[in-house]
Amino acid sequence: MKISYAQGILDAHRYLLANYSEVFVIGQGLWSPWYVGATMTNLDIDFGKDRIIDTPVSELATTGAAVGAAIGGYRPIIVHPRMDFMVLAIDQIVTQAAKWRHMFGGESSAPITVRAIINRGGEQGAQHSQALHSWFAHIPGLRVVMPATAKDARDLLIASVLSNDPVMYIDDRWLYEQEQEVEPIIELNLADEGPKILREGNDFTLVGASYTTKLCLDAAIILSEIGISVEVVDLRVLNPLNYEKIIASVQKTGNLCVVDGSWRNCGLAGEVIAGVMECISLSDLKSAPARITLPDAPAPTSKVLEAVYYTKVEDIVSKVQSILNQ
Amino acid sequence: MIQLAELANPAAYQHPLDISFCTKEFLLYQLESMLIIRKSEDIISENFGTGVIKCPCHLGIGQEAIAVGISTQLRKTDRVFGAHRSHAHYLALNRNSFGLFAETLGKYAGSSHGMGGSMHIIDRKNGFWGSVPIVGATVPIATGAALAAKMDGNGDIAVSYFGDGATEEGGVQESFNLAASMKLPVLFICENNLFASHLHIDLRQPTDATIRYAEAHRIKCELVDGNDVIEVSKATERAVEYIRSGFGPYYIEMVTYRWKGHVGNRDDIDVGVQRKDNLLKWKQRDPIRRLTEAMIQQHLLSSEELEILNDKIQSKLNDDWNKALDAEYPKSEALLSLVYA
Incomplete structure (x- = not known):
């Protein structure tokens, strides 16, 4: 079966939402997902607006809400349709989620998946172009994932959400049309994955x-x-x-x-x-x-x-x- | 525009509390909790002063009634989040002074196994889901915990403690909007002690009442004397019933004053406007004294009984402190083993 990178992301969402009741998705534009290519098509229709939550224009509060829900036993995916805007939420990612487990001595953790999308080119300019993965890869406690292939786009998103640590999953819109032959989904343990x-x-x-x-x-x-x-x-x-x-x-x-x-x-x-x-x-x-x-x-x-x-x-x-x- | 008016006047509200319709058992419980918190923080203050405790400690001496009055209205499955000044929030839920002392000393037996110190305390099984010192940071997190509670559908609520300074943070305002628009079960508690660090609220905001933010976000709200444990408790009872009924968030502004400076054991009378003049007056508005005087007047407590109670608590806390001093430090493996699950 051949799928595109964008389809891989969509398939991962569908797999997670169908198999794990603790998974939900929160972020801006989710009920009108033209922001995110074909990666979230119809999720709100198929899984309901209680699990696919479109939000006010508040990157920090919605990311923090995902952190709070993760602390409360859920596995939220917080979507930032452009990484540039995600910078407004950096405290919750870097200073809260990434440190939560360590600073509380393992008594609690915040396994959010932050989906950060790199979206650039086409004369979008300085504030609609950034790829800030190096910043985040600097932070102990935050796993940072960057898939290059359709299979990884799918399988690493699933592994990110099922990880018991906070993960930043970064996908790139320049890859959305890339295609690859894939096998049916097998869950991976993110801690075992690497180069x-x-x-x-x-x-x-x-x-x-x-x-x-x-x-x-x-x-x-x-x-x-x-x-x-x-x-x-x-x-x-x-x-x-x-x-x-x-x-x-x-x-x-x-x-x-x-x-x-x-x-x-x-x-x-x-x-x-x-x-x-x-x-x-x-x-x-x-x-x-x-x-x-x-x-x-x-x-x-x-x-x-x-x-x-x-x-x-x-x-x-x-x-x-x-x-x-x- | 709403003002705190007399609620911010240290000379007002010094009278003994109105304790009519309260049972002796209920009053004694609240008194004990406040005494445990006051005396625990006195011990921390003293040992911070001598350098035995090194980590930054933000003491809430004078503000005990708020956490105590609120905690009596909660259940263990509610999720409470604190901030930098959270010893009372934690102790009012669990009375575990040993866990707090050990944490301030960086010991493994501490609430966060010595990894957090005074600013990062937690006790999940008693409903305390964590405190952090980044101003306003737990307000969105508590809002998310409320979202989780709503999804769970068990009627549990989140409680978000923050100070007047936190209302100046953008993420806090975002959270008010999010909670209101999604009707999330969260109780916002603003402990307005009139100061953010060294700066009086008159120098930071156009009015001293933060409750206006709740009104702007259409969040049901009230303004309460935070040094009256009975009023705090009653307001919380109303709020909790409203939130558990599914009506959405609730905001209570509790007006109070901290006796110590922003951080550490000093009084900070040399910083900030009015603090030097007002501190003594605010000490007369002591939440503990106002409750004990009322109980003594109503013959629910004698001076002798109060003395015995004080001694009993002090002696237990001294034991806890000594035990914490003797406790083990974390092993060095903890440094790396706790980074990832």
């Missing part, structure tokens, strides 16, 4: 997350045509981050480039490189590790500037070639 090798190769390791994983896979195909064998690691779970597979891959290929869909300074790409470098010997490396990120600037509006701003497959291809040609 995965999506394509094996011997010459170069590319690491991506979410949309940049797709870019890496596309680049790997082009590079294979000129005889460069690229291994692609999809991070999938950014926090806590398990480096094992990335390290093994770099030890095999000796070359590493991390591609991140957000900014450079104090970002995911630098963190992955540091985490790998701490665990390998210098003799494993054939080249200095590299990263491709957005420029450290807010997203522009004009399409001419957007074309420069966002990473393209060709950028990755030429980076890999230039490293190997050094």
